[in-house]
Amino acid sequence: MIDNTPLFIVLPFVLLAFMLGIFIGRRKSENKSAPSPYTLSSDYFKGLNYLLNEQTDKAIDVFVGMLEVGEETVDTHISLGNLYRQRGEVEQAIKIHQNVIAKPSLSLSKRNDALYELARDFMNAGLLDRAENLFHELIQKQSHVPSALKFLLSIYQQEHDWENSILIAKKLEAATNISCSQQVAHFYCELALINYKSGHSTAALKQVKKALGTDKQSVRASILEGEINQNLGNCKAATRAYRRVEQQDPLMISEVLESLLQCYKELNNTKEIKTYLEHVLNKYAGITSILLYAQQIQQTSNDKSAALFIVNSLRKKPSIRGLNTLIDISLDFTKGTAHDNLLILQEITNKLLENKPVYHCTQCGFNSKTMYWHCPSCKSWSSIKPIQGIEGE
Numbered sequence: 284m285i286d287n288t289p290l291f292i293v294l295p296f297v298l299l300a301f302m303l304g305i306f307i308g309r310r311k312s313e314n315k316s317a318p319s320p321y322t323l324s325s326d327y328f329k330g331l332n333y334l335l336n337e338q339t340d341k342a343i344d345v346f347v348g349m350l351e352v353g354e355e356t357v358d359t360h361i362s363l364g365n366l367y368r369q370r371g372e373v374e375q376a377i378k379i380h381q382n383v384i385a386k387p388s389l390s391l392s393k394r395n396d397a398l399y400e401l402a403r404d405f406m407n408a409g410l411l412d413r414a415e416n417l418f419h420e421l422i423q424k425q426s427h428v429p430s431a432l433k434f435l436l437s438i439y440q441q442e443h444d445w446e447n448s449i450l451i452a453k454k455l456e457a458a459t460n461i462s463c464s465q466q467v468a469h470f471y472c473e474l475a476l477i478n479y480k481s482g483h484s485t486a487a488l489k490q491v492k493k494a495l496g497t498d499k500q501s502v503r504a505s506i507l508e509g510e511i512n513q514n515l516g517n518c519k520a521a522t523r524a525y526r527r528v529e530q531q532d533p534l535m536i537s538e539v540l541e542s543l544l545q546c547y548k549e550l551n552n553t554k555e556i557k558t559y560l561e562h563v564l565n566k567y568a569g570i571t572s573i574l575l576y577a578q579q580i581q582q583t584s585n586d587k588s589a590a591l592f593i594v595n596s597l598r599k600k601p602s603i604r605g606l607n608t609l610i611d612i613s614l615d616f617t618k619g620t621a622h623d624n625l626l627i628l629q630e631i632t633n634k635l636l637e638n639k640p641v642y643h644c645t646q647c648g649f650n651s652k653t654m655y656w657h658c659p660s661c662k663s664w665s666s667i668k669p670i671q672g673i674e675g676e
């Protein structure tokens with residue numbers, strides 16, 4: 284009922300209905316040569332009443348019925364449909380836009396406008412197949428091309444149809460002159476992942492190469508190339524791929540460090556483990572590299588030296604993860620009250636880390652404990668990065 288409906292929701296419809304009323308009044312006065320140009324029909328008031336009482340179905344029937352769709356009124360009809368879609372009443376929007384399209388006298392351009400809005404209605408209603416057909420029809424007619432391509436790209440991504448996503452992204456790039464290479468590289472990575480998961484590593488590596496050929500800055504392609512090669516036992520190739528990440532995006536080094544060190548270990552190249560870790564430590568000093576270096580000290584020296592290294596690192600760069608590991612190591616060589624106190628501290632740091640997100644979307648602020656290449660919230664690609672600072676990397 285109107286009492287429960289915020290004014291800002293009803294207002295656009297009332298204004299639109301008012302415009303319709305004036306328009307109809309004008310037309311009637313023109314036809315009958317009546318003195319007043321603003322005569323409103325009783326149907327108009329009936330429709331308005333339905334609208335104010337939230338009986339939108341009946342209101343639409345009245346408005347649509349009282350106003351013939353023609354060149355002069357088509358924009359108003361389309362706008363009314365759009366308002367319903369924005370309000371989430373997609374069925375009403377579809378009804379209005381379909382009513383516009385059904386008029387045979389409509390110009391091609393206005394018909395295409397209505398087709399475009401109807402395709403968007405279908406998309407909002409989750410009728411992706413029908414939306415897809417209409418967007419293709421518009422592209423074929425050279426109407427609303429960039430927008431239709433953008434929506435089609437969104438549909439194919441929702442459907443995980445990566446072949447078509449690549450095809451449409453390339454067309455969109457040509458139509459707008461705006462690069463889609465970052466997205467296309469992700470689509471190739473998605474195809475690579477499907478091949479990799481089904482045991483077709485060679486085909487997967489070919490798709491990874493295409494991803495890097497499209498976007499040489501693709502961190503995801505490098506990580507995937509590293510993983511596939513590591514799994515195949517090609518550790519040398521894997522190290523080359525993992526090390527590329529530093530040049531592509533230093534913020535993502537923490538994602539490959541452990542795998543990279545594992546590869547060097549399998550290659551019995553302990554010298555390179557130390558050299559690379561020291562290089563990363565000196566240049567970026569992320570907590571992952573600090574903890575991995577401490578692990579090396581533990582293995583080659585002892586717990587106390589590793590703890591001392593972490594203490595010195597924490598002085599320069601405080602980190603909850605660092606503190607937690609320091610407590611872990613220190614528990615092994617402390618006794619009595621000191622040991623008990625450390626256990627209490629460990630409980631606190633564990634709780635602090637338990638629900639802390641590790642990754643953060645730089646576009647929309649979405650936080651997560653899992654790494655996503657495609658933000659589940661804002662649908663951006665490559666926008667999620669490891670969180671930096673005391674609670675993160």
Ligand SMILES: [Zn+2]
Nearest residue numbers: 644647658661
């Ligand atoms: Zn996001």
